[in-house]
Amino acid sequence: MVGSCKEPNNLKKYIPVNKNTADRIMNRILLLLAVMISLCSKSQPIIQYDYMETFSTGYATAGWWTPALTAGWFTNASVTPTQSAVLYGSGSGTSAAEQDWYSLPNITGLDAAKQYQLKFRLASYTFSAATATTRGVDVADIVDIQTSINGGATFVSQLRITGNTNAQWTYASTGNIFHTANGTFTNSAAPAGDVYQAPAGITTTAPSTIMLNLQTGITQIAIDIFCRSNSAGEEWWIDNIELLDVTPTPLPVELTYFNGINVDGVNVLKWQTASEHNSSHFVLHRSQSGDFSNADMITLTPAAGNSTVLIDYVETDKTYESGINYYLLVQHDVDGHYTEYGPVAIDNSTKQRKVVKVINLRGQEVSYDQFTSTGIYIEVYDDGTMKRVWK
Numbered sequence: 001m002v003g004s005c006k007e008p009n010n011l012k013k014y015i016p017v018n019k020n021t022a023d024r025i026m027n028r029i030l031l032l033l034a035v036m037i038s039l040c041s042k043s044q045p046i047i048q049y050d051y052m053e054t055f056s057t058g059y060a061t062a063g064w065w066t067p068a069l070t071a072g073w074f075t076n077a078s079v080t081p082t083q084s085a086v087l088y089g090s091g092s093g094t095s096a097a098e099q100d101w102y103s104l105p106n107i108t109g110l111d112a113a114k115q116y117q118l119k120f121r122l123a124s125y126t127f128s129a130a131t132a133t134t135r136g137v138d139v140a141d142i143v144d145i146q147t148s149i150n151g152g153a154t155f156v157s158q159l160r161i162t163g164n165t166n167a168q169w170t171y172a173s174t175g176n177i178f179h180t181a182n183g184t185f186t187n188s189a190a191p192a193g194d195v196y197q198a199p200a201g202i203t204t205t206a207p208s209t210i211m212l213n214l215q216t217g218i219t220q221i222a223i224d225i226f227c228r229s230n231s232a233g234e235e236w237w238i239d240n241i242e243l244l245d246v247t248p249t250p251l252p253v254e255l256t257y258f259n260g261i262n263v264d265g266v267n268v269l270k271w272q273t274a275s276e277h278n279s280s281h282f283v284l285h286r287s288q289s290g291d292f293s294n295a296d297m298i299t300l301t302p303a304a305g306n307s308t309v310l311i312d313y314v315e316t317d318k319t320y321e322s323g324i325n326y327y328l329l330v331q332h333d334v335d336g337h338y339t340e341y342g343p344v345a346i347d348n349s350t351k352q353r354k355v356v357k358v359i360n361l362r363g364q365e366v367s368y369d370q371f372t373s374t375g376i377y378i379e380v381y382d383d384g385t386m387k388r389v390w391k
Contacts, residue, residue, distance in 0.1 A: 044117075044244045044245060044246055045244065045245040046242055046243070046244055046245075047107065047110075047116065047243040047244065047245055048104075048107055048242070048243040049240075049241065049242045049243070050062045050104065050241040050242075051080050051239070051240050051241075052073055052078065052080075052083045052084055052085055052239055052240075053078075053080065053081065053082060053083055058105065058107050059104060059105065059241070061105050062102070062103065062104050062105060062241070063085075063102065063103065064085070064087075064100050064101070064102055064103070065100060065101040065102075065103045065224070066100055066101075070087060070088050070089065070090055070098045071085075071086070071087045071100040071227075072085075072086060073085055073086065074086045074127070076125065076127045077123065077125055077127075077170065077171060077237060078171075078239050079121045079171050079239040079240045080239065080240060083239075084123075084237045084238060084239040085102055085237075085238045085239070086235060086236065086237050086238070087099070087100055087227040087228075087229060087235070087236050088127075088128040088229060088233075088234065088235040088236075089128075089134075089141070089229035089230050089231045089232060089233070089234035089235070090128070090129075090231075090232055091230045091231055091232070092134070092231060092232075098228065098229050098230050098234075099226070099227065099228035099229075099230075100226075100227060101146075101224040101225065101226050101227075102224070102225040102226075102227065102238060103222075103223075103224050103225075104222065104223040104224070104225070104241065104243075105222060106148070106151050106152050106220055106221070106222035107220060107221055107222070107243065108219065108220040109219070109220070110218055110219050110220060110221065111219075112217045112218065112219050113247075114245055114247040115213060115214075115216060115245070115246050115247045115248070116213075116214045116218070116221065116243060116244065116245060116246065117211055117212065117213050117214065117243070117244045117246045118145065118147075118210075118211075118212045118214060118223055118241070118242075118243060118244075119209070119210065119211045119212075119240075119241075119242045119243075119244055120210050120225070120238055120239070120240060120241040120242065121171055121208060121209060121210070121238065121239045121240045122143060122161065122207060122208060122209075122210050122236070122237065122238060123169060123170050123171045123173070123208060123236075123237040123239075124136065124137045124163065124167055124168050124169050124198070124206070124234075124235060124236065124237065125168070125170065125235050125237055126168055126233045126234075126235060127235065128232070128233060128235055129232035129233035130233065131233075132231070132232040132233035134166075134231035134232050134233055134234065135166060135168070135232065135233025135234065136163065136165075136166030136167050136168040136201070136202075136233065136234065137162075137163025137164075137166070137167050137168075137198070137229060137234050137235075137236070138162075138163045138164065138165060138166065138167070138231075138234070139162050139163060139164060139165075139197065140162075140163075140228075140230065141162065141163040141228060141229040141230070141234050141236070142160055142161065142162050142163075142226070142227075142228050143160070143161045143162075143225060143226070143227050143236055143238075144157050144159075144160045144225075144226040144227075144228075145157070145158050145159045145160070145210075145212055145223065145224075145225055145226075146158065146223070146224040146225075146226060147181060147214060147215070147221060147222070147223050147224075148221070148222040148223075148224075149183075149215060149218050149220060149221060150220075151220060151222065152222040155222075155224055156183060156184065156185060157185040157194070158179070158181040158182075158183075158185065158194065158212060159177070159179045159181070159194055159196070159210075159212050160185075160187075160194060160195045160196070161177065161195075161196050161197075161198065161207055161210070162195060162196070162197045162198065163197075163198055163229075163234070164197050164198045164199060164200045165200035165201060166200070166201060167198040167199060167200055167201060167202075167203065167206060168201070168202045168203070169198065169202070169203050169204065169205075169206035169208065170204075170208070171208055171237070171239065172204070172208070173203065173204050173205060173206045173207070173208035174204060174205055174208070175198075175199075175203075175205045175206045175207045175208055175209075176207060176208065176209035176210070176211065177196050177207045177209070177210050177211065177212075178211045178213075179194070179196075179211070179212050179213070180212075180213040181212055181213060181214050181215050182215070183215050213246065221243070223243075225238060225241075250275070250277045252276070252277050252278060252279055252331065252333045252337070252339065253273050253275070253276050253277070253279050253303075253331050253339065254273060254274040254275045254276075255271060255272070255273055255274075255331070255341055256272045256273065256274050256310070257270075257271060257272055258270075258271040258329050258341045258342055258344060259271075259344055260327055260344045260345075260346045261346065262346055262347075262348060265318075266316050266317070266318050267316065267317040267318075267320050267325065267327075267346050267348070268314065268315075268316050269284055269314070269315045269316070269317065269327055269329070269344075270312065270313065270314050271312075271313050271329055271341070272310060272311065272312050272313070273303075273304070273307065273310070273311050273313075274310060275307060275308050275309075276303060276304045276305060276306055276307040276311070277306055278305070278306065278333050278334045278335065279303035279304060279305055279306070279331060279332075279333060279334070280302075280303055280305075280332045280333055280334045281300055281301060281302050281303050281331075281332050282299075282300070282301040282303055282313065282329060282330065282331050282332070283297055283299070283300050283301075283329075283330045283332065284297070284298040284299045284300075284301070284315055284317075284327055284328070284329055284330075285297055285298065285327065285328040285330065286298050286317060286320065286325055286326065286327055286328075287325075287326045287328070287343070288321060288323055288324065288325055288326070289326075290326045290343065292326075292328050292343070295328065298315070298317050298319075298327070299315040299317075301313055301315060303331070303332075305334075320346075320348055321348070322348055322349055323348060323349050324345050324346070324347050324348065324349060325345070325346050325348055326342075326343040326344070326345050327342060327343055327344050327345075327346070328340060328341070328342045328343045329341040329342050354381060354382045355379045355380070355381060355382075356380055356381065356382050357380045358377050358378065358379055358380070359377065359378050359380065360375070360377055360378075361375070361376060361377075361378075376388055376389070377389055
């Protein structure tokens with residue numbers, strides 16, 4: 001960074017940019033325990049993380065590659081309290097000096113059979129020059145995600161986010177980017193290429209959550225997030241960087257449907273599985289109120305265990321009561337876990353039809369004790385409906 005650039009007074013710096021990594025670590029370590037506890041509730045395993053205030057062991061040396069007067073950590077905005085990594089511009093649009101790499105050190109020991117994802121939060125604020133006519137990022141202002149799978153020897157751009165006509169957005173923006181790295185870079189707009197352009201001006205739909213699925217088959221990864229801005233009020237804000245294991249895990253049971261119907265006075269419950277993994281059994285529960293806390297258990301059906309083909313299950317219930325009956329299907333795994341499906345409702349309150357007369361095919365009314373030969377007859381019911389029967 002050129003020596004004439006000065007830090008704006010309205011940016012609240014949490015860690016002075018000219019301090020070394022050890023200073024940064026001391027400020028961030030205080031919240032480490034709390035963050036580690038919170039990670040236990042996340043559904044996807046976190047391999048490494050850099051929350052700016054706290055960090056994992058592998059990312060202890062993460063930070064700006066060449067700390068300059070316009071790159072550091074600031075407290076004006078953040079996803080998790082209290083700081084973000086920030087690069088801001090201070091020129092007039094002609095300088096390319098306001099640029100830096102937020103470097104995430106090489107992580108080894110990855111499983112080539114797994115899928116990994118880089119995820120972080122991105123915003124474009126204007127704290128450094130809130131009234132400047134140049135505030136907000138433009139097309140020339142970029143965030144470029146670069147990866148290396150050879151220990152940092154060479155890096156390849158995988159995804160680029162650009163500004164657009166003074167674009168500004170906060171961490172609360174609803175936009176997100178989901179992109180898959182392929183080891184190459186096509187400098188054209190998505191979905192044809194690897195460049196995503198933010199909406200112009202002040203927006204609430206710009207990309208705030210960035211998710212990049214990394215190359216498959218990798219055993220190590222180093223990542224640089226290159227940021228560039230070149231005018232006053234142009235800022236890139238980064239927070240909550242995570243390296244995730246997003247390898248799909250097979251569901252214990254993939255259910256295609258669960259339904260029920262009354263057939264000839266019997267409630268028939270049917271369900272189908274497309275696949276099963278360590279599935280033990282199914283239990284059907286019945287309730288007339290829809291509350292299954294004390295519901296009756298109707299059937300227990302052994303499951304296939306492990307399967308990758310369609311399997312149909314059928315159970316019946318003849319002991320239901322008049323009214324609406326609700327059925328809940330509970331699938332149990334061999335390890336004791338279970339998943340609930342439904343409920344489905346069967347209306348058993350319909351009045352049973354009564355036969356009021358029987359007529360033969362000549363239109364003559366007959367009674368059952370007058371049948372002289374087998375054949376087709378027509379039953380007439382008290383609700384006006386008719387049904388052909390074989391007697």
